[in-house]
Amino acid sequence: MLESFKDICVHLLRVMALILKFLFLLYFFPILSSPHQDDHPLDPLTPLEFDQIRTIIKSSHVNPTLNVSFHYIGLDDPDKHTLLSWLSNPATTTKPPRRAFIIARVNHTTHEIVVDLTSHSIVSNQIYTGHGYPLLTFEEQIAADMLPRSYAPFRTSISKRGLKLEEVVCGSFTVGWYGSKDKPKRVVTVMCYYLDGTVNLYMRPIEGITVWVDLEKPKIIGYRDRIMVPVPKASGTDYRESEQKPPLGPKMNRITVLQPDGPGFDIEGHAVRWANWKFHVSFDARIGPIIALASIYDHEKNDYRSVLYRGYVSELFVPYMDLTQEWYYRTFFDAGEYGFGLSATSLEPLRDCPENARYLDGYIAGQDGISVKIANLFCIFERYSGDIMWRHTELGIPGRVVTEVRPEVSLVVRMVSTVGNYDYIVDWEFKRGGSIKATVGLTGLLEVRGVKYTHADQIEEEVYGTLLAENTLGAHHDHFLTYHLDLDIDGETNSFVKANLQTTKVADNSSPRKSYWKVVRETAKIESDARIRLGSKPAQLLIVNPHKKTKVGNPFGYRLIHGASVGSLLSEDDYAQIRGAFTNYNIWVTPYNKSEKWAGGRYTDQSHGDDTLAMWSLRNRDIENKDIVLWYTLGFRHVPCQEDFPLMPTLSDGFELRPNNFFESNPVLKVRPQDYSSPNCSS
Amino acid sequence: MLESFKDICVHLLRVMALILKFLFLLYFFPILSSPHQDDHPLDPLTPLEFDQIRTIIKSSHVNPTLNVSFHYIGLDDPDKHTLLSWLSNPATTTKPPRRAFIIARVNHTTHEIVVDLTSHSIVSNQIYTGHGYPLLTFEEQIAADMLPRSYAPFRTSISKRGLKLEEVVCGSFTVGWYGSKDKPKRVVTVMCYYLDGTVNLYMRPIEGITVWVDLEKPKIIGYRDRIMVPVPKASGTDYRESEQKPPLGPKMNRITVLQPDGPGFDIEGHAVRWANWKFHVSFDARIGPIIALASIYDHEKNDYRSVLYRGYVSELFVPYMDLTQEWYYRTFFDAGEYGFGLSATSLEPLRDCPENARYLDGYIAGQDGISVKIANLFCIFERYSGDIMWRHTELGIPGRVVTEVRPEVSLVVRMVSTVGNYDYIVDWEFKRGGSIKATVGLTGLLEVRGVKYTHADQIEEEVYGTLLAENTLGAHHDHFLTYHLDLDIDGETNSFVKANLQTTKVADNSSPRKSYWKVVRETAKIESDARIRLGSKPAQLLIVNPHKKTKVGNPFGYRLIHGASVGSLLSEDDYAQIRGAFTNYNIWVTPYNKSEKWAGGRYTDQSHGDDTLAMWSLRNRDIENKDIVLWYTLGFRHVPCQEDFPLMPTLSDGFELRPNNFFESNPVLKVRPQDYSSPNCSS
Structure with missing residues (x-):
């Protein structure tokens, strides 16, 4: 009986200790109740969220047979005031909704779409008809850059210059606006370069040729071969370590930065403390x-x-x-x-x-x-x-x-x-x-x-x-x-x-x-x-x-x-x-x-x-x-x-x-000098 | 006999080897014949040279009973053209003479003296009578700074302010020129500060008092106590590590720079190669x-x-x-x-x-x-x-x-x-x-x-x-x-x-x-x-x-x-x-x-x-x-x-x-990336 009473006492004490421990943690680690590291409202969109956005847009509002290309997908910034209120009091304030802002070309029209990632829904979808076009995508640039190779007049231009087509690479250049009042096509010029012994294509422009490409097709819609200019030579242009010939240098002794106790900052998700x-x-x-x-x-x-x-x-x-x-x-x-x-x-x-x-x-x-x-x-x-x-x-x-x-x-x-x-x-x-x-x-x-x-x-x-x-x-x-x-x-x-x-x-x-x-x-x-x-x-x-x-x-x-x-x-x-x-x-x-x-x-x-x-x-x-x-x-x-x-x-x-008068006085007066000497090292 | 002949041969061979070695060194290490590390013509004056200069001036040109104070002793720059000629061909060109330029006050007159350190002689000694005075010496500043303490009106001013004389320290300030056409004395103002609980004297000026000191006597030649202003308090002014009170910080992890093979530069005398x-x-x-x-x-x-x-x-x-x-x-x-x-x-x-x-x-x-x-x-x-x-x-x-x-x-x-x-x-x-x-x-x-x-x-x-x-x-x-x-x-x-x-x-x-x-x-x-x-x-x-x-x-x-x-x-x-x-x-x-x-x-x-x-x-x-x-x-x-x-x-x-067009091309294109990782270290 006594024994059993003692057992109960011990048990109760243990339970009380756990409760106290819990209360202690609750009191001293309020960070536990603050937002989880993975979902700060300002975090960039995650791969999962990119998938969600794609699925939502492809499935709900847009006919899947249409041509959709994403030109921009980014966080739709939470309202600043809402965010700051929530951050200062996450327990009692509503967290700002997690939304994405998307600029897509749907069937050759620019759409501005806001997707709510919490409710998995499209909040708005507006067509933009004003001046200008969104960001170029890599894919359309690459497609445009490939067009000249199979374009007969370009092949002639290359051959006329005595160059090898297989050593030609091209890049897409935005064309700006020079006062025209017409609605222009989404066009770039494609300018080409010559490798043939270097990776430094930019030092070997094939000058005089301009190729206009309609990015939406994609298709060459204009071509001009205006002048012939020697292509600068490859020699001396390559910057790869493997291509350098002696004398190399100047030589240096090894130098490195050492932190024997590791770095002094913390990263939690995208939040940094240092x-x-x-x-x-x-x-x-x-x-x-x-x-x-x-x-x-x-x-x-x-x-x-x-x-x-x-x-x-x-x-x-x-x-x-x-x-x-x-x-x-x-x-x-x-x-x-x-x-x-x-x-x-x-x-x-x-x-x-x-x-x-x-x-x-x-x-x-x-x-x-x-x-x-x-x-x-x-x-x-x-x-x-x-x-x-x-x-x-x-x-x-x-x-x-x-x-x-x-x-x-x-x-x-x-x-x-x-x-x-x-x-x-x-x-x-x-x-x-x-x-x-x-x-x-x-x-x-x-x-x-x-x-x-x-x-x-x-x-x-x-x-x-x-x-x-x-x-x-x-x-x-x-x-x-x-x-x-x-x-x-x-x-x-x-x-x-x-x-x-x-x-x-x-x-x-x-x-x-x-x-x-x-x-x-x-x-x-x-x-x-x-x-x-x-x-x-x-x-x-x-x-x-x-x-x-x-x-x-x-x-x-x-x-x-x-x-x-x-x-x-x-x-x-x-x-x-x-x-x-x-x-x-x-x-x-x-x-x-x-x-x-x-x-x-x-x-x-x-x-x-x-x-x-x-x-x-x-x-x-x-x-x-x-x-x-x-x-x-x-x-x-x-x-x-x-x-x-x-x-x-x-x-x-x-x-x-x-x-500048932000602090009452020098905020680093009390910084203690650290030990800046290195520990024992063997190389 | 044969033995002896062999000995002679061995000996001769050794001598020839030595001669060859010497010729080899002479040929491949021309640096041996270039100036010794310790006597580059642009090197600063050495302690030995300072001694020489003092001895030469004190003994040869200046009556030792006169008051001589050195306000500047520096290298008298060798003529640029002579130096460059000698550096480009030290074997056949004359080395520029090693000279010092001295500004001294001798019996309250400014002298410009050139001393030749090779011939141990004074090359020139001219009296300067124009406007302005040479550098202040530390010693005369210290002497001036000590004067107020024993100056009765100053003691009264300090006591009137309720300050402790033993906590007062002073500094000498140059007075500039404000249009007067008279030849002024070599004068400074001495401004005083209060320690009493801090080493940061500059944060505790004793305002309102100006002491004019004739540096040449040295003697107080003017005094003014114009206004009484509270001396800023000591608290919060001390910057010594030992005086800081918690919270200290912010804290940091240790960080150091490591060069396992030592630094990559050479210093020979005052010449640096890197x-x-x-x-x-x-x-x-x-x-x-x-x-x-x-x-x-x-x-x-x-x-x-x-x-x-x-x-x-x-x-x-x-x-x-x-x-x-x-x-x-x-x-x-x-x-x-x-x-x-x-x-x-x-x-x-x-x-x-x-x-x-x-x-x-x-x-x-x-x-x-x-x-x-x-x-x-x-x-x-x-x-x-x-x-x-x-x-x-x-x-x-x-x-x-x-x-x-x-x-x-x-x-x-x-x-x-x-x-x-x-x-x-x-x-x-x-x-x-x-x-x-x-x-x-x-x-x-x-x-x-x-x-x-x-x-x-x-x-x-x-x-x-x-x-x-x-x-x-x-x-x-x-x-x-x-x-x-x-x-x-x-x-x-x-x-x-x-x-x-x-x-x-x-x-x-x-x-x-x-x-x-x-x-x-x-x-x-x-x-x-x-x-x-x-x-x-x-x-x-x-x-x-x-x-x-x-x-x-x-x-x-x-x-x-x-x-x-x-x-x-x-x-x-x-x-x-x-x-x-x-x-x-x-x-x-x-x-x-x-x-x-x-x-x-x-x-x-x-x-x-x-x-x-x-x-x-x-x-x-x-x-x-x-x-x-x-x-x-x-x-x-x-x-x-x-x-x-x-x-x-x-x-x-x-x-x-x-x-900017100094090199034919990027001079660091051929720099090989080093090993920037650290060796094994134990702290």
């Missing part, structure tokens, strides 16, 4: 990498504070400056026409990213809607480049020397997009001091024009480029990348402030000085107040939260530290510039609007420029004390030089978003 | 680090080709924008007044530089001429930050994927100069692709002004700064660093070319395009052609060798890729700006002139601006097809923010000198 940062990394076929919900932990406030709701490269504009007949229309929009995400490449471990990197895969949909995996789409790594986060040596105190130094270690998220010839390295870097740095590196292959010249002295006409090698002209061009930066500085309601540095004369002999500069702050009230061509006026550019101030009364803010001030030099009435009018200024600020996502407009191929950031901004909306978006355009002017031949070394630029 | 680069690194008390004779190996030409004869930070100009009586004159020249090299600090291994760094010591002379060692003055390390040197993924060839990637590894030479409160991190970075990047990082402590305000809302007057904490105002200021870049692009005779990118309208309907930009090259003929305020006009800036062209006819060149375009905003007639007139433009080009070394003039303290780069350049000399020097000024505008309190996170800017 040091004082947390953020979400996503991917889209059109715009590539998306950083979202970046917030930083503030020890003083014992909480994470929002910085960047979403940041991404919204559009790229790459106008060439060559007016010859085969070149004048080359004014590309790499996101809206080719897909900056579609063009993403698998990263090579130990080469594209250091040894301590971790990788994330990604998925795009083919033209048939079936998902395709891009392995190693992103890499994430901690960077220690030997830089110093802060330091000071104090010699001013008699009899003492004080030296304190903290090395800089940051976190990098990288993706590479290879849009045909060019490789764009897109980095987002997070620093413990609160900065977010965005850097883009340009490498890969130039677009060169074949010319008759073998020496610069022979050139007497305007050739629009630099002679890089015999018969090889590197055409002048620009690259503009327009970043969408939806900053939420400690909350959604922000203002844009130009802190103008104004030279002030001291006229009244009140000081031995005759001048100084003062800060004249100007808060942008409407959109036109915030359009800025950089370089024109000394100013610091800030996004502030007008409602929240530091203890001593400065509004919380972040500052944009921009790189070189490069803007488009095309005249504003030029058709290409009308389409790329979002580069008329380096800076724009707009009120948040879910639909204003792609600076070049939804349908960029053959667009008329009636749906760009520049047009949206004409409404001149209020932007003071609103949820605002900063658009920043960085640019590269490319006057090619021989070092860019046959493959260009990386050229980088970027910008930094740096806290 | 990958395809070789250069000389030197040090000077006034200007700090000097990179010289940087040349790059060209496999095509099978030879080293010159790029940079000498590069260094020639002067720094740091004007504050605060017009109050204790602040208006704070317009510092950190090289010419305080010594950018004199202020160099010993680098902390594993913190200031990564584990794979190697260090060089340096020497400065004290006021008495005796050498003082600065251990770990330079660090040199290979940087692998995870960046990509070049890459491409080719998907355009049916049925194939080609991916080639080469990681970027560069070589960094670093020095840190702590000029009082500010720490400047000066990096010179060499890339295998031919680029030289110069970067400067600003960190350390702000100069703050004590104010009565504890909240921004209380401020109704112009305060010239940002309230950073209670009673602590971060004053607006700029930092300008003017680099002297004596580029020798494959030889001494070069030209400066502005490649203007000019928007060109297409008026004649010859193209569907309405505009493009073309490159309009403008070779600067005289100095005024090359004065440029950046940001005003789109252009690429090149130094070219007009005599040497690539095979296809482009002149060999290097391009300056500048950072943010920041220039001085002071009016040109302002006295500080007259003294800092070398910042009137970001770019200047001058013909090489041995004496035009220090952009702010030889005697910067209390200078009148009659010996600056701006004055030299008024001669408007020919610069086309000459040995020319490029002067580039980079700037930081500093509107302090709370994150800069109590110590500012590093803010960086820099520029790149990048080959």
Whole structure:
């Protein structure tokens, strides 16, 4: 009896212990009740979801006998306010619906379809009849590229040039819009190149031939063989390791990055936590990498504070400056026409990213809607480049020397997009001091024009480029990348402030000085107040939260530290510039609007420029004390030089978003120096 | 006998073998006959040489009873042409004489002395009677800083403020020149700070008191206690690791750089060889680090080709924008007044530089001429930050994927100069692709002004700064660093070319395009052609060798890729700006002139601006097809923010000198990818 009572007691105690343990877990690990890692509302679409979308569209609304091709499938962004409400209180708020936005060509018409993935239904299906066409698919480009080979006039042209057809490869080029009022066909030009001893096709253009292809058939609808120009030779163009002949080099000793305890970040699904940062990394076929919900932990406030709701490269504009007949229309929009995400490449471990990197895969949909995996789409790594986060040596105190130094270690998220010839390295870097740095590196292959010249002295006409090698002209061009930066500085309601540095004369002999500069702050009230061509006026550019101030009364803010001030030099009435009018200024600020996502407009191929950031901004909306978006355009002017031949070394630029009275004081003052020495190693 | 003959034969054979070995060495190691590592003509002065100089001056020309203080002792640069001749043919050419240039105050007069170290004699000794004074010595600053403590009115001021005298420390500030025509004394103001619980003296100014000290006596010659302002509190200002209270962090996993086979560079004396680069690194008390004779190996030409004869930070100009009586004159020249090299600090291994760094010591002379060692003055390390040197993924060839990637590894030479409160991190970075990047990082402590305000809302007057904490105002200021870049692009005779990118309208309907930009090259003929305020006009800036062209006819060149375009905003007639007139433009080009070394003039303290780069350049000399020097000024505008309190996170800017038709093609195409994975390690 006693024994049995003891048993019951022990049992009861065990049950109580379990209950306590459960309550303990419930209390201390609220994360358990937060959304599961696999279904963050901002996660990119999964292969399963791509399948669902395809099935739903194919089965329910569209006659399966019709020709359906998917030009864009992406997440239909949840409403920002709904998402933020749910994230701050997932228990009692409704989760935003999971939806996809699809642009499909159905029977040669553009459809905009919204699919609800929770209810497995089509929410809307609208036909688009305006200007412009959606993203080109890979499949239709490949189909177009194959057409010339079996086209008799092209075969004649090749044979006339003494070239071997089997060594010819072709690529599809968007044709732009040059003022025509007719509704054009979905057409590309196909330009061809010669291999025959190299893989560097871009250095061997077969100049003078233009093939127009109707993508919808697909069918050649125009052909011109205008001039014969020598094809630049293959020798010296191959960049493969296997093809290099001695002397190789220069030689280097081995170097690597070591983290004996592993990387210091966590990835759960697409959510990353590192040091004082947390953020979400996503991917889209059109715009590539998306950083979202970046917030930083503030020890003083014992909480994470929002910085960047979403940041991404919204559009790229790459106008060439060559007016010859085969070149004048080359004014590309790499996101809206080719897909900056579609063009993403698998990263090579130990080469594209250091040894301590971790990788994330990604998925795009083919033209048939079936998902395709891009392995190693992103890499994430901690960077220690030997830089110093802060330091000071104090010699001013008699009899003492004080030296304190903290090395800089940051976190990098990288993706590479290879849009045909060019490789764009897109980095987002997070620093413990609160900065977010965005850097883009340009490498890969130039677009060169074949010319008759073998020496610069022979050139007497305007050739629009630099002679890089015999018969090889590197055409002048620009690259503009327009970043969408939806900053939420400690909350959604922000203002844009130009802190103008104004030279002030001291006229009244009140000081031995005759001048100084003062800060004249100007808060942008409407959109036109915030359009800025950089370089024109000394100013610091800030996004502030007008409602929240530091203890001593400065509004919380972040500052944009921009790189070189490069803007488009095309005249504003030029058709290409009308389409790329979002580069008329380096800076724009707009009120948040879910639909204003792609600076070049939804349908960029053959667009008329009636749906760009520049047009949206004409409404001149209020932007003071609103949820605002900063658009920043960085640019590269490319006057090619021989070092860019046959493959260009990386050229980088970027910008930094740096806290400015966001923290009460230096947020990394209390960072303890780590052990930066290596453990024992044997090679 | 036979035995003996055999012995002789063996002996003879041995002797012959030795002779052959010697001849072999002579033939294959011509380096043996080149100058010994310890006596490169550009090497900084050695401790032995400092001793020699002191002995020579004290004993031969100067009455030993006179008061002699050494304000500058540096290498008297060998004539460039003589040096280059000797370097190219050391066997048959005379080695340039080894000389030192000394600025000494002898019996309160400034002497310029040239000492020949080979002949142990004084070559010249001239008295300088013009405007301005030499560098301040540490010793005289320390002597000046100690004076207030025993000065009764100062003691009264301290006691009146309720402060403890033993917690007061002081610093010497140069006073500039504000138009007076009188010959001024060598005077500084001494400003004092309060410790009492912190080592961060700069955050605790004792405002309102100015002490004028005649450095030559040294003696207080003026005193003013104008206003009483609360001394900002100590709490939150200390930056020492030992003083930080939890929560510390954010925490990090360990990270280090590993080179299992050691670093890939060689240092012989002050000559560095790494990958395809070789250069000389030197040090000077006034200007700090000097990179010289940087040349790059060209496999095509099978030879080293010159790029940079000498590069260094020639002067720094740091004007504050605060017009109050204790602040208006704070317009510092950190090289010419305080010594950018004199202020160099010993680098902390594993913190200031990564584990794979190697260090060089340096020497400065004290006021008495005796050498003082600065251990770990330079660090040199290979940087692998995870960046990509070049890459491409080719998907355009049916049925194939080609991916080639080469990681970027560069070589960094670093020095840190702590000029009082500010720490400047000066990096010179060499890339295998031919680029030289110069970067400067600003960190350390702000100069703050004590104010009565504890909240921004209380401020109704112009305060010239940002309230950073209670009673602590971060004053607006700029930092300008003017680099002297004596580029020798494959030889001494070069030209400066502005490649203007000019928007060109297409008026004649010859193209569907309405505009493009073309490159309009403008070779600067005289100095005024090359004065440029950046940001005003789109252009690429090149130094070219007009005599040497690539095979296809482009002149060999290097391009300056500048950072943010920041220039001085002071009016040109302002006295500080007259003294800092070398910042009137970001770019200047001058013909090489041995004496035009220090952009702010030889005697910067209390200078009148009659010996600056701006004055030299008024001669408007020919610069086309000459040995020319490029002067580039980079700037930081500093509107302090709370994150800069109590110590500012590093803010960086820099520029790149990048080959532009210098090579026939991409010079790193043949770089083999290394093994970037780590060996087995145990921590």
